[in-house]
Amino acid sequence: MTYIRSFSDEQGNTVRAPFSVSWPLEMMNIVTLEDDEGKTVLKLKGWPVNASAEEQETYKGMAPKLQQDLEGTFDKLADYLVSLN
Template sequence: MDNNLNHSFEFTRVFDAPRELVFKAWTETIHFSKWWGPKEFTLKVVIMNARSGGRFLGFLTSTDGNRVMWRKFTYQEVIEPEKVSFIQSFSDEQGNTVEAPFSGSWPLEIMNVITLEEDEGKTVLKLKGFPVDASAEEQESYNSMAPMLQKDLEGTFDKIADYLVSLK
Protein backbone atom coordinates (compact mmCIF):
# COMPACT_ATOMS: atom_id res chain seq x y z
CA MET A 1 0.00 0.00 0.00
CA ASP A 2 2.84 2.44 0.73
CA ASN A 3 3.96 2.49 -2.90
CA ASN A 4 0.51 3.86 -3.86
CA LEU A 5 0.81 6.77 -1.43
CA ASN A 6 3.28 8.47 -3.77
CA HIS A 7 0.44 8.70 -6.30
CA SER A 8 -2.40 9.67 -4.02
CA PHE A 9 -4.96 12.41 -4.31
CA GLU A 10 -5.41 14.47 -1.15
CA PHE A 11 -8.18 16.88 -0.29
CA THR A 12 -8.94 18.79 2.94
CA ARG A 13 -12.13 20.63 3.83
CA VAL A 14 -13.36 22.25 7.05
CA PHE A 15 -17.07 21.93 7.85
CA ASP A 16 -18.96 24.12 10.29
CA ALA A 17 -20.49 21.11 12.01
CA PRO A 18 -19.54 18.76 14.84
CA ARG A 19 -17.46 15.71 13.96
CA GLU A 20 -20.19 13.28 15.06
CA LEU A 21 -22.63 14.82 12.57
CA VAL A 22 -20.12 14.77 9.70
CA PHE A 23 -19.40 11.11 10.51
CA LYS A 24 -23.15 10.32 10.38
CA ALA A 25 -23.40 12.15 7.04
CA TRP A 26 -20.85 9.66 5.68
CA THR A 27 -22.25 6.51 7.31
CA GLU A 28 -26.05 6.77 7.52
CA THR A 29 -28.25 6.30 4.45
CA ILE A 30 -30.70 9.03 5.45
CA HIS A 31 -27.88 11.58 5.31
CA PHE A 32 -25.54 10.13 2.65
CA SER A 33 -28.29 9.89 0.02
CA LYS A 34 -28.95 13.63 0.25
CA TRP A 35 -25.50 14.88 -0.75
CA TRP A 36 -23.02 12.33 -2.14
CA GLY A 37 -21.85 12.66 -5.75
CA PRO A 38 -21.05 15.44 -8.21
CA LYS A 39 -23.30 18.52 -8.17
CA GLU A 40 -25.19 17.59 -11.32
CA PHE A 41 -26.17 14.13 -9.97
CA THR A 42 -28.55 12.70 -7.37
CA LEU A 43 -27.92 9.47 -5.48
CA LYS A 44 -30.21 6.50 -4.87
CA VAL A 45 -28.87 4.12 -2.21
CA VAL A 46 -29.68 0.42 -2.72
CA ILE A 47 -27.48 -1.02 0.06
CA MET A 48 -25.53 0.84 2.73
CA ASN A 49 -23.89 -1.02 5.57
CA ALA A 50 -21.17 1.43 6.64
CA ARG A 51 -19.13 -0.71 8.98
CA SER A 52 -15.77 -2.44 8.69
CA GLY A 53 -16.38 -5.24 6.16
CA GLY A 54 -19.72 -3.76 5.03
CA ARG A 55 -20.71 -2.56 1.61
CA PHE A 56 -22.51 0.16 -0.31
CA LEU A 57 -24.31 -0.09 -3.64
CA GLY A 58 -26.07 2.82 -5.26
CA PHE A 59 -26.48 4.77 -8.46
CA LEU A 60 -26.06 8.37 -9.50
CA THR A 61 -28.48 9.91 -11.98
CA SER A 62 -27.72 13.15 -13.82
CA THR A 63 -30.23 15.96 -13.30
CA ASP A 64 -31.23 15.68 -16.99
CA GLY A 65 -31.84 11.94 -16.50
CA ASN A 66 -29.55 10.99 -19.39
CA ARG A 67 -26.70 9.43 -17.40
CA VAL A 68 -26.77 6.73 -14.73
CA MET A 69 -23.61 5.47 -13.00
CA TRP A 70 -23.64 2.63 -10.48
CA ARG A 71 -21.04 2.73 -7.69
CA LYS A 72 -20.05 0.31 -4.99
CA PHE A 73 -17.91 0.58 -1.88
CA THR A 74 -16.33 -2.13 0.22
CA TYR A 75 -15.78 -0.59 3.64
CA GLN A 76 -12.33 -1.40 4.98
CA GLU A 77 -12.37 0.42 8.31
CA VAL A 78 -15.10 2.45 10.00
CA ILE A 79 -14.20 3.96 13.37
CA GLU A 80 -16.82 6.27 14.88
CA PRO A 81 -16.46 9.26 14.71
CA GLU A 82 -12.97 9.56 13.25
CA LYS A 83 -12.40 7.41 10.16
CA VAL A 84 -14.14 5.89 7.15
CA SER A 85 -12.09 4.00 4.58
CA PHE A 86 -13.47 2.16 1.59
CA ILE A 87 -12.55 0.79 -1.81
CA GLN A 88 -14.73 2.44 -4.46
CA SER A 89 -15.54 1.05 -7.90
CA PHE A 90 -17.92 1.57 -10.77
CA SER A 91 -20.36 -1.33 -10.90
CA ASP A 92 -23.42 -2.76 -12.55
CA GLU A 93 -26.81 -3.14 -10.86
CA GLN A 94 -25.73 -6.41 -9.21
CA GLY A 95 -22.59 -4.85 -7.72
CA ASN A 96 -20.11 -6.43 -10.14
CA THR A 97 -17.09 -4.22 -10.81
CA VAL A 98 -17.09 -2.66 -14.29
CA GLU A 99 -14.85 -0.21 -16.16
CA ALA A 100 -15.45 3.49 -15.68
CA PRO A 101 -17.89 4.84 -18.28
CA PHE A 102 -15.49 7.64 -19.20
CA SER A 103 -12.22 5.69 -19.58
CA GLY A 104 -11.12 2.13 -20.24
CA SER A 105 -7.83 2.88 -18.51
CA TRP A 106 -9.31 4.18 -15.21
CA PRO A 107 -8.32 1.99 -12.23
CA LEU A 108 -11.00 -0.54 -11.29
CA GLU A 109 -10.58 0.17 -7.58
CA ILE A 110 -9.82 3.37 -5.70
CA MET A 111 -9.04 3.35 -1.97
CA ASN A 112 -10.50 6.33 -0.10
CA VAL A 113 -9.37 7.11 3.44
CA ILE A 114 -11.37 9.80 5.22
CA THR A 115 -10.31 11.11 8.60
CA LEU A 116 -12.32 13.53 10.69
CA GLU A 117 -10.73 15.79 13.31
CA GLU A 118 -12.58 18.03 15.76
CA ASP A 119 -11.43 21.66 15.77
CA GLU A 120 -13.34 24.01 18.09
CA GLY A 121 -16.78 22.75 17.08
CA LYS A 122 -15.85 22.40 13.41
CA THR A 123 -14.68 19.31 11.58
CA VAL A 124 -11.52 19.00 9.48
CA LEU A 125 -12.06 16.29 6.89
CA LYS A 126 -9.02 14.89 5.12
CA LEU A 127 -9.51 12.56 2.18
CA LYS A 128 -6.74 10.55 0.60
CA GLY A 129 -7.49 8.50 -2.50
CA PHE A 130 -5.29 6.20 -4.53
CA PRO A 131 -5.67 3.33 -6.99
CA VAL A 132 -5.47 -0.23 -5.72
CA ASP A 133 -3.24 -2.62 -7.70
CA ALA A 134 -3.23 -0.29 -10.70
CA SER A 135 -1.20 -0.86 -13.83
CA ALA A 136 1.14 1.93 -14.97
CA GLU A 137 -1.47 2.98 -17.56
CA GLU A 138 -4.24 3.08 -14.93
CA GLN A 139 -2.04 5.06 -12.54
CA GLU A 140 -1.27 7.57 -15.30
CA SER A 141 -4.98 7.88 -16.11
CA TYR A 142 -5.70 8.54 -12.43
CA ASN A 143 -2.91 11.11 -12.17
CA SER A 144 -3.99 12.90 -15.37
CA MET A 145 -7.56 13.23 -14.09
CA ALA A 146 -6.50 15.01 -10.87
CA PRO A 147 -8.00 18.38 -11.99
CA MET A 148 -11.35 16.68 -12.70
CA LEU A 149 -11.20 14.85 -9.37
CA GLN A 150 -10.54 18.16 -7.61
CA LYS A 151 -13.54 19.79 -9.32
CA ASP A 152 -15.87 16.86 -8.60
CA LEU A 153 -14.77 16.72 -4.97
CA GLU A 154 -15.28 20.46 -4.52
CA GLY A 155 -18.80 20.10 -5.88
CA THR A 156 -19.54 17.07 -3.72
CA PHE A 157 -18.12 18.76 -0.63
CA ASP A 158 -20.15 21.90 -1.38
CA LYS A 159 -23.21 19.63 -1.35
CA ILE A 160 -22.35 18.11 2.05
CA ALA A 161 -21.54 21.57 3.47
CA ASP A 162 -24.96 22.86 2.34
CA TYR A 163 -26.63 19.73 3.70
CA LEU A 164 -24.91 20.06 7.10
CA VAL A 165 -26.03 23.72 7.31
CA SER A 166 -29.61 22.63 6.53
CA LEU A 167 -29.56 20.40 9.63
CA LYS A 168 -28.89 23.29 12.01
Protein backbone atom coordinates (compact mmCIF):
# COMPACT_ATOMS: atom_id res chain seq x y z
CA MET A 1 0.00 0.00 0.00
CA THR A 2 1.30 3.43 -0.92
CA TYR A 3 -0.14 6.69 0.33
CA ILE A 4 0.76 10.30 1.12
CA ARG A 5 0.18 11.41 4.69
CA SER A 6 -0.19 14.93 6.07
CA PHE A 7 -1.66 16.80 9.00
CA SER A 8 -4.93 18.62 8.42
CA ASP A 9 -7.21 21.11 10.09
CA GLU A 10 -10.92 20.56 10.77
CA GLN A 11 -11.77 21.56 7.19
CA GLY A 12 -9.32 19.03 5.70
CA ASN A 13 -6.70 21.57 4.64
CA THR A 14 -3.06 20.47 4.84
CA VAL A 15 -1.36 22.21 7.78
CA ARG A 16 1.97 22.10 9.59
CA ALA A 17 2.57 19.41 12.18
CA PRO A 18 1.84 20.65 15.70
CA PHE A 19 5.27 19.54 16.94
CA SER A 20 7.52 21.27 14.37
CA VAL A 21 7.31 24.35 12.16
CA SER A 22 9.75 22.72 9.72
CA TRP A 23 8.23 19.23 9.48
CA PRO A 24 7.46 18.35 5.83
CA LEU A 25 3.86 19.03 4.81
CA GLU A 26 3.54 15.68 3.03
CA MET A 27 5.12 12.27 3.59
CA MET A 28 5.14 9.35 1.17
CA ASN A 29 4.47 6.05 2.96
CA ILE A 30 4.84 2.51 1.66
CA VAL A 31 3.58 -0.48 3.65
CA THR A 32 4.45 -4.00 2.51
CA LEU A 33 3.78 -7.45 3.94
CA GLU A 34 6.30 -10.17 3.16
CA ASP A 35 6.56 -13.85 4.00
CA ASP A 36 9.66 -14.91 5.95
CA GLU A 37 9.64 -18.67 6.49
CA GLY A 38 5.94 -18.74 7.34
CA LYS A 39 5.92 -15.50 9.34
CA THR A 40 4.49 -12.26 8.02
CA VAL A 41 6.89 -9.33 8.13
CA LEU A 42 5.51 -5.78 7.99
CA LYS A 43 7.82 -3.21 6.43
CA LEU A 44 7.26 0.54 6.56
CA LYS A 45 9.11 3.14 4.51
CA GLY A 46 8.54 6.86 4.46
CA TRP A 47 10.12 10.06 3.20
CA PRO A 48 9.23 13.71 2.60
CA VAL A 49 7.47 14.74 -0.60
CA ASN A 50 8.28 18.10 -2.26
CA ALA A 51 10.13 19.15 0.89
CA SER A 52 12.45 22.12 1.23
CA ALA A 53 16.06 21.56 2.31
CA GLU A 54 15.10 22.63 5.85
CA GLU A 55 12.17 20.21 5.95
CA GLN A 56 14.37 17.37 4.70
CA GLU A 57 16.94 18.08 7.41
CA THR A 58 14.22 18.16 10.07
CA TYR A 59 12.96 14.78 8.86
CA LYS A 60 16.48 13.29 8.82
CA GLY A 61 17.07 14.55 12.35
CA MET A 62 13.87 12.98 13.66
CA ALA A 63 14.04 9.70 11.68
CA PRO A 64 15.78 7.71 14.46
CA LYS A 65 13.14 8.82 16.99
CA LEU A 66 10.34 7.92 14.57
CA GLN A 67 11.81 4.46 14.08
CA GLN A 68 12.16 3.96 17.85
CA ASP A 69 8.55 5.04 18.43
CA LEU A 70 7.21 2.75 15.71
CA GLU A 71 9.18 -0.22 17.03
CA GLY A 72 7.78 0.42 20.50
CA THR A 73 4.25 0.62 19.14
CA PHE A 74 4.60 -2.66 17.26
CA ASP A 75 6.20 -4.34 20.29
CA LYS A 76 3.14 -3.36 22.34
CA LEU A 77 0.84 -4.64 19.61
CA ALA A 78 2.71 -7.96 19.51
CA ASP A 79 2.45 -8.31 23.31
CA TYR A 80 -1.27 -7.59 23.15
CA LEU A 81 -1.87 -10.12 20.39
CA VAL A 82 0.04 -12.79 22.33
CA SER A 83 -2.11 -12.04 25.39
CA LEU A 84 -5.26 -12.88 23.41
CA ASN A 85 -4.22 -16.55 23.14
